[in-house]
Amino acid sequence: MSDNVTLAVNGYGEQVVFDPDSNMVFLLTSCCESTGKGSAESETGVVCRSCYEPIDVAFGTGATLDDGLDSVRDWLETTAFDGDVDASVRTDEAMEKLSLVLTYSLF
Ligand SMILES: [Zn+2]
Numbered sequence: 332m333s334d335n336v337t338l339a340v341n342g343y344g345e346q347v348v349f350d351p352d353s354n355m356v357f358l359l360t361s362c363c364e365s366t367g368k369g370s371a372e373s374e375t376g377v378v379c380r381s382c383y384e385p386i387d388v389a390f391g392t393g394a395t396l397d398d399g400l401d402s403v404r405d406w407l408e409t410t411a412f413d414g415d416v417d418a419s420v421r422t423d424e425a426m427e428k429l430s431l432v433l434t435y436s437l438f
Contacts, residue, residue, distance in 0.1 A: 336351070358411055360381070360386055362384060377391040392410055400430075404426055
């Protein structure tokens with residue numbers, strides 16, 4: 332199993348990571364650096380997998396490289412960096428890091 336690679340941190344202090352094993356890009360919670368998990372107990376339908384606190388619905392989503400880099404870019408800009416004033420700059424930086432990681436297999 333490979334470790335997740337951090338691509339960026341959004342305006343809420345949440346890490347955007349790439350998991351080489353699943354080919355997915357997703358967010359880690361700021362409370363536990365964990366992933367989201369679906370739950371009927373949460374207003375948003377999503378809880379933190381570690382502490383079970385309700386969290387934003389964004390944590391129930393992610394992008395897969397299998398759908399292409401454009402779809403990853405789209406998810407970053409509209410979901411991971413949603414609400415960040417410099418969302419497009421952060422998206423560019425995260426995409427650049429991702430392409431480096433993929434080119435040199437830095438995981
Ligand atoms: Zn948590």
